[in-house]
Amino acid sequence: MKQLLQRLDTGASTIVEVPVPRAGASQLLVETRASIISAGTERMLVDFGRAGLIEKARSQPDKVRQVIDKMKTDGVGPTLEAVRAKLEAPIPLGYCHAGVVVEAGANVSGFAPGDRVVTNGSHAEYVRVAPLLAARIPAGVSFEHAAFTPLAAIGLQGIRLAAPTLGETVVVYGLGLIGLLTVQLLRANGCRVIGIDRDTSRLGLAERFGAIPLDGTQGNVAARVHALTGEVGADAIANAGLELGRARCRPRRR
Numbered sequence: 001m002k003q004l005l006q007r008l009d010t011g012a013s014t015i016v017e018v019p020v021p022r023a024g025a026s027q028l029l030v031e032t033r034a035s036i037i038s039a040g041t042e043r044m045l046v047d048f049g050r051a052g053l054i055e056k057a058r059s060q061p062d063k064v065r066q067v068i069d070k071m072k073t074d075g076v077g078p079t080l081e082a083v084r085a086k087l088e089a090p091i092p093l094g095y096c097h098a099g100v101v102v103e104a105g106a107n108v109s110g111f112a113p114g115d116r117v118v119t120n121g122s123h124a125e126y127v128r129v130a131p132l133l134a135a136r137i138p139a140g141v142s143f144e145h146a147a148f149t150p151l152a153a154i155g156l157q158g159i160r161l162a163a164p165t166l167g168e169t170v171v172v173y174g175l176g177l178i179g180l181l182t183v184q185l186l187r188a189n190g191c192r193v194i195g196i197d198r199d200t201s202r203l204g205l206a207e208r209f210g211a212i213p214l215d216g217t218q219g220n221v222a223a224r225v226h227a228l229t230g231e232v233g234a235d236a237i238a239n240a241g242l243e244l245g246r247a248r249c250r251p252r253r254r
Contacts, residue, residue, distance in 0.1 A: 003124035005090035013093070021128040022103070028111055028119075028129050029103035033143035035123050036096035036151065038177070097121035098137060098147040111136075118146040148181070155182035158238050159189065166190035168235035171225060172211065175202035182238050183211045194225060194234065 001020045006013050023029040071079045101115040108131050111117070116137040121127030137146040155178050164170050170186050172179050175197035186193045187210040195206035196214045203213035214224055226233055 001125035003122065004093050006093050007090050014090075016090075018124075020126050023105045023108075023128060025105040026107045026130065027105045028101055028108060028117070028131055028134055030097070030099040030117060030119055030121060030127050030129060030134070031102050032097060032099040032121070032125050032127065034098045034147045035094050035121070036147045036177075037094070037123075038096060038151065092122035092124065094123035095120045096147050096150045097123075097127060098143040098149075099127070101134075102126070116143070116146075118149045120150050148177075151177050152181045152185070154178055155185055155238070158182065159185055162236040162238070164189065164191050164236050167192065169194065169229050170236045170238060171196060171234040172206075172238045173197075174239060175199070175206050179238070180205055180209065183209045186238075187211070194228060196221060 001018060002015050003018050004013060004015055021029060097120065098116070098118045099121070101111055101113050101117055103113060104111050111131055111134065117134045118137055119127060119129045119134045121129050135149070137143070159182065162170070164186065167190060169192045171194045172182050172186070173196045175183070175195050179195070179197070180202070183193050183195055183206050193206075193211040194214060195203065195211035196216050197203055197206070198216045200215070203215060207213045212228060214221060
């Protein structure tokens with residue numbers, strides 16, 4: 001089967017031929033029908049791979065500290081070998097996937113071959129996933145639409161953590177895929193939404209979905225949010241920046 005792999009040392013993305021996996025006792029094997037490219041997360045990995053060692057270190061200071069600690073205990077040589085091996089090992093890209101179950105492990109219940117499912121699988125012709133990371137696709141929903149589910153789930157998890165209530169104001173900062181899905185979920189939750197981005201087309205979409213659009217390149221954004229909320233401020237902020245490829249919300253301190 002074909003699978004897309006990414007090298008972190010060079011940034012090169014390649015499609016390779018690999019064996020079709022078998023489902024373990026507690027796993028599903030799913031044949032792919034559609035997968036979504038997460039422009040933020042996957043672009044971030046490509047950009048990271050193409051960067052030099054200094055840029056890589058600057059972008060991940062926590063990892064630098066781990067390397068330094070490892071040098072203190074294991075020595076310079078073994079640590080450098082471990083870092084090089086980590087960077088050279090290709091990683092699969094993708095986490096928004098939909099397909100058909102072709103094999104269910106002996107310990108799996110609730111799924112059977114032929115089920116249409118959405119999973120967090122990678123860009124590959126077949127993926128092996130845990131049942132916990134799969135869900136049935138309702139009748140009438142296409143594979144293409146279902147594959148967006150993991151992105152929406154990221155936004156939904158942020159909303160659940162913030163727990164906004166009816167009528168509260170939430171700022172969504174970053175109107176990419178996750179941001180726009182978060183806008184719609186918040187509006188369905190009865191929230192007033194202020195969407196901030198620098199892209200006029202994204203701002204237009206957010207407005208269509210019921211958000212108040214704010215161009216992040218124009219003026220003092222914080223002051224404008226305060227003006228729109230009667231100088232009270234937002235009740236929660238969802239940072240759905242494409243660099244991170246995930247949403248996180250936090251309630252405003254009162």
